[in-house]
Amino acid sequence: MxxxxxxxxxxxxxxxxxxxxxxxxxxxxxxxxxxxxxxxxxxxxxxxxxxxxxxxxxxxSRGELINELFGHIADTEDLPGRFAAVDDAPDGVAALEEFARAHAAFMARTLPFSTAVERVAHADPDAARHWETVLYWRNETNKALIRRLHDEGVLAPGWTVDTAADMLLALTSNGVIRTLLERGWSVEQVGAHMARVLRAAFTAG
CATH class of the missing domain: 1.10.10 (Arc Repressor Mutant, subunit A)
Known part of the structure; x- marks a missing residue:
């Protein structure tokens, strides 16, 4: 050219x-x-x-438009920048706590959209495909965090990487975050207390 x-x-x-x-x-x-x-x-x-x-x-198609919103939101909300501290954390425990704070901040920005998609994912095929993508990447992120704890020897007894990742997905779900925000918690409070819960649940000692 x-x-x-x-x-x-x-x-x-x-x-x-x-x-x-x-x-x-x-x-x-x-x-x-x-x-x-x-x-x-x-x-x-x-x-x-x-x-x-x-x-x-x-x-x-409508489906392509809705599916493309995943990348659009990640870009506009600076997903890599928001979670950079997780990757930069010196150890798995610190990474877990940074994740809790970053996740709370990100969810506060995207919860209306995410909740709307989740609500109709069972009935709307386009929403279902988008929600499947969301859950896939959330689960991959969670597994990476838990695997780091496991590899560093600090994953609490009784958990496997898979069961802990599943529980982490549940504890950081839309419904949990939405409930706390609706109860009047600030984003900072959600992040700080979620970090305490995750550390207590998943780390030994």
């Missing part, structure tokens, strides 16, 4: 990324305000101020 062609393509690509981001943002807003049921290609187009044809230029 010539230098001139690259210069021409660059603005087009930038406009395409902005348009795609605007559509994903519109879909997220609809889900948070009215639920997954409200998301149609027409509704997203109306919210974003474009034609329905413009939506189809970026997404072949």
């Amino acid at each position: 010539s230098a001139m062609a690259r210069e021409i393509d660059a603005p087009r690509n930038a406009r395409g990324r902005r348009s795609r981001s605007a559509l994903l943002r519109a879909a997220r807003e609809l889900i948070e305000e009215r639920g997954v049921e409200a998301v149609t290609m027409a509704a997203v187009a109306e919210r974003a101020g474009v034609t329905r044809r413009a939506v189809y230029l970026h997404f072949r």
